[in-house]
Amino acid sequence: MGQVRALVEAAVAGSKQPVTIKLRSGWDELTKVFIEAGKIAEEAGAAAVTLHARTRSGQFAGKACWDDIKKLKEALRIPVIGNGDITNGPEAARMLKETGCDAVMIGRAALGNPWVFREINHFLETGREYPQPTYEEKAELILEHARLLARTDDEDRAILKMRGILTRYTRGWIGGGVLRRKMFALNDFGGLKDLLHEYLAGRNISDQRTSETE
Numbered sequence: 551m552g553q554v555r556a557l558v559e560a561a562v563a564g565s566k567q568p569v570t571i572k573l574r575s576g577w578d579e580l581t582k583v584f585i586e587a588g589k590i591a592e593e594a595g596a597a598a599v600t601l602h603a604r605t606r607s608g609q610f611a612g613k614a615c616w617d618d619i620k621k622l623k624e625a626l627r628i629p630v631i632g633n634g635d636i637t638n639g640p641e642a643a644r645m646l647k648e649t650g651c652d653a654v655m656i657g658r659a660a661l662g663n664p665w666v667f668r669e670i671n672h673f674l675e676t677g678r679e680y681p682q683p684t685y686e687e688k689a690e691l692i693l694e695h696a697r698l699l700a701r702t703d704d705e706d707r708a709i710l711k712m713r714g715i716l717t718r719y720t721r722g723w724i725g726g727g728v729l730r731r732k733m734f735a736l737n738d739f740g741g742l743k744d745l746l747h748e749y750l751a752g753r754n755i756s757d758q759r760t761s762e763t764e
């Protein structure tokens with residue numbers, strides 16, 4: 551725990567911005583250290599603590615233990631951000647209510663669905679579900695994502711990375727399997743644009759919301 555203190559103190563001393571930290575609950579179910587670590591981080595000047603309510607040995611298995619988030623919230627004065635298993639607005643609302651945490655953090659649910667943030671915000675503000683993005687919107691974002699990847703990686707690597715990402719973006723699409731096989735055979739991003747346009751035109755679904763067909 552001395553290292554947690556030293557690390558946070560050094561980060562706070564070296565930063566003009568507020569420093570936040572993120573923890574898991576502990577090493578394993580028998581060694582949960584999140585309260586001790588959270589208190590040390592608070593004393594060392596952290597502005598907020600995020601808790602992914604699983605242990606290191608638990609990796610991503612089972613359900614996150616939201617009760618840990620509640621306990622951390624009760625133990626600290628600085629804001630606590632809850633994390634683990636939220637995929638939509640109702641779940642975000644439930645975590646906020648059940649744990650009393652100040653905010654929620656989303657991980658895996660944003661992969662292939664970056665709209666999840668507007669969906670959750672909309673639900674928290676209105677209590678109503680936000681309409682799913684249309685195929686057109688998804689296709690545009692796929693192309694933007696590919697363009698940004700190609701800026702940071704060379705094109706071969708970017709295309710390999712894009713394969714996993716495409717699977718997530720196009721999950722549940724009508725004829726998605728065929729489309730993905732064609733996408734995976736591409737050697738450059740120019741072909742991706744043509745393929746998506748061809749797919750949307752052929753199915754005449756660009757304005758339809760993706761949830762209607764999933």
Ligand SMILES: Cc1cc2nc3c(=O)[nH]c(=O)nc-3n(C[C@H](O)[C@H](O)[C@H](O)COP(=O)(O)O)c2cc1C
Binds near residue numbers: 602634635657658
């Ligand atoms: C692809 C991927 C990359 C991640 N990278 C980080 C990271 O760099 N730092 C971190 O603290 N957590 C990282 N995480 C964990 C998430 O931030 C989050 O704590 C975890 O996925 C649980 O939240 P979720 O149930 O909403 O996915 C990563 C998770 C995934 C799936």
